[in-house]
Amino acid sequence: MLIFVRNRKTTTLSKYQLGLDYAKQQDQNDKLAAYRDKFHIPKDEHGNDLIYMTGNSLGLQPKSTKYYVEQELEDWAKLGVEGHTEAKNPWLPYHEFLTYNMAKIVGAKPIEVVVMNTLTANLHLMMVSFYQPINERYKILIESDAFPSDKYAVESQLRHHGYNDKEGLILWKPREDEELLRYEDLEELLESHGHEIALIMIGGVNYYTGQFFDLKRITTLAHKYGCKVGFDCAHGAGNVELNLHDSDADFAVWCTYKYLNSGPGSLAGCFVHEKHAFNKDLNRFTGWWSHNKKTRFNMRDEFDVLPGAEGWQLSNPPILSMAAIKASLDIFNEVGMEKLVKKSRILTGYFEFLLKQLGENVIKIITPSNQEERGCQLSIQVLNADKTLHHKLTKAGVISDWRQPDVIRCAPVPLYNSFEDIYLMVEKLKAILNAN
Incomplete structure (x- = not known):
């Protein structure tokens, strides 16, 4: 099934399709897909990746963060107070x-x-x-x-x-x-x-x-x-x-x-x-x-x-915290906000498309549909739902964010979330709703 959705910013047509194969193909075509491997993805007790949709609450740890922080710990150990001027990254102007x-x-x-x-x-x-x-x-x-x-x-x-x-x-x-x-x-x-x-x-x-x-x-x-x-x-x-x-x-x-x-x-x-x-x-x-x-x-x-x-x-300032920030900012500098926002709009548009397949009488997206009026977060209301739905999603391996009284906030982050993440999240949500 092929669905066309009009992109409000460019007025060109963006197309989304149903099915896991389409999601996997989009990930293969994604020029930023490799950046997912630069982050630690939380896993379940069996070692499988969780579907992490809460970068709007706490972003995932870049794998490089450990080395950036360790550099400052090493310089502190070797140099003591002289690290303010003699560290590899001097602390005084850090x-x-x-x-x-x-x-x-x-x-x-x-x-x-x-x-x-x-x-x-x-x-x-x-x-x-x-x-x-x-x-x-x-x-x-x-x-x-x-x-x-x-x-x-x-x-x-x-x-x-x-x-x-x-x-x-x-x-x-x-x-x-x-x-x-x-x-x-x-x-x-x-x-x-x-x-x-x-x-x-x-x-x-x-x-x-x-x-x-x-x-x-x-x-x-x-x-x-x-x-x-x-x-x-x-x-x-x-x-x-x-x-x-x-x-x-x-x-x-x-x-x-x-x-x-x-x-x-x-x-x-x-x-x-x-x-x-x-x-x-x-x-x-x-x-x-x-x-x-x-x-x-x-x-x-x-x-x-x-x-x-x-x-x-x-x-x-606290240098160890700044070292962690530096690790992330270096990744952002490598990619650039323009490319991240472009991917974000495609990811979020795909997410919106899949959610709407569940039926607007069941799912209501309260986030603006105009892509210029939103980022990557979609706030979802589910008919007659309470926090038990959020607990069931968590148990199913989806890390989302519940906000009272009835909203699940999900944010597919372009640096590390994939089209497959979004597809699987919606499939798990559909299974939970169908089981009720």
């Missing part, structure tokens, strides 16, 4: 080894990017600088189903400044019986409340629905009303082309342990637009790692802030 590749991934200039801290810590540091409430302009706008940590962070900032966290929070909500957010509703919110809003802080890709927002459109609209703009790109970095510099956003933050495969709880990334790079008057929390590198170790000098995103650093 974060600089990550900047260029990270900037390419998120579509930024090197001066705009730094790897530091963790995501929510970076979000707070950004709000110290870019959430500056004045008189009646004190409110913060977020999406109504923002990632909980983002909501908690902005509420605490409101309280910190002496405001009521319920009155000060404006929620961009989907319409009744809809899951996705509409830009027309954001425009109405700004028309009504733009003069009250100090900051708009949106998840670049919504963690629940997988909706990828038009960052430039949101920023342009918000700046028109005098609002500062930031994005949490935890589900976007390494997944979609963010083009942060061109978006003109004031700041963005992201973690590196999802699509960027840096390991559980690893360091995060931070973007500050270059228009703020040399503004030393911006309010900020500071530490010695944001001080002028040339005089940092003079110790008794007055604070002299570094230009660019580096000027928001606090402390010297």
Whole structure:
């Protein structure tokens, strides 16, 4: 059976077929298929590969990570403190080894990017600088189903400044019986409340629905009303082309342990637009790692802030975590985001095609069907399902992600997921549904 599906971006026709043979043929034709072998694929008790669909929660470990980390352990053992300057990859400037590749991934200039801290810590540091409430302009706008940590962070900032966290929070909500957010509703919110809003802080890709927002459109609209703009790109970095510099956003933050495969709880990334790079008057929390590198170790000098995103650093970074990030970023640099996004769209389109064969009266995909409005995550609702369905999928060898009240999030990651993975996952889901 041959099915044609129109690609909305190029308006050319992409074709998908049913059957395992087609999936295997697509893997043979895939120019990026070899990258799967660069990652450790989790296995079941019999040594068979599990179907891993949760790169949107924790990316898989590159096989090279061990050697990158071992290099730093070896230099620490041999050199002790001298490793800061004498290690193969000297520790003192180690974060600089990550900047260029990270900037390419998120579509930024090197001066705009730094790897530091963790995501929510970076979000707070950004709000110290870019959430500056004045008189009646004190409110913060977020999406109504923002990632909980983002909501908690902005509420605490409101309280910190002496405001009521319920009155000060404006929620961009989907319409009744809809899951996705509409830009027309954001425009109405700004028309009504733009003069009250100090900051708009949106998840670049919504963690629940997988909706990828038009960052430039949101920023342009918000700046028109005098609002500062930031994005949490935890589900976007390494997944979609963010083009942060061109978006003109004031700041963005992201973690590196999802699509960027840096390991559980690893360091995060931070973007500050270059228009703020040399503004030393911006309010900020500071530490010695944001001080002028040339005089940092003079110790008794007055604070002299570094230009660019580096000027928001606090402390010297954990090298072992950065080594794991470097291992993954080197793979990304080898492949490039353009090729990854191209494969991602084909994989996710195939996944969508197979899911729809199960019947739209059974399966509902709440992620946008327009490929320009999503990354590789598809969020699936199954009629009358509860978490037992997720448990059955796990038992069947599919590692997916359940989110209350009724969504299974699956993310076929182009670096290591295959067409066969997707085919087998849908077949296992079909078998479970047919057995009920």
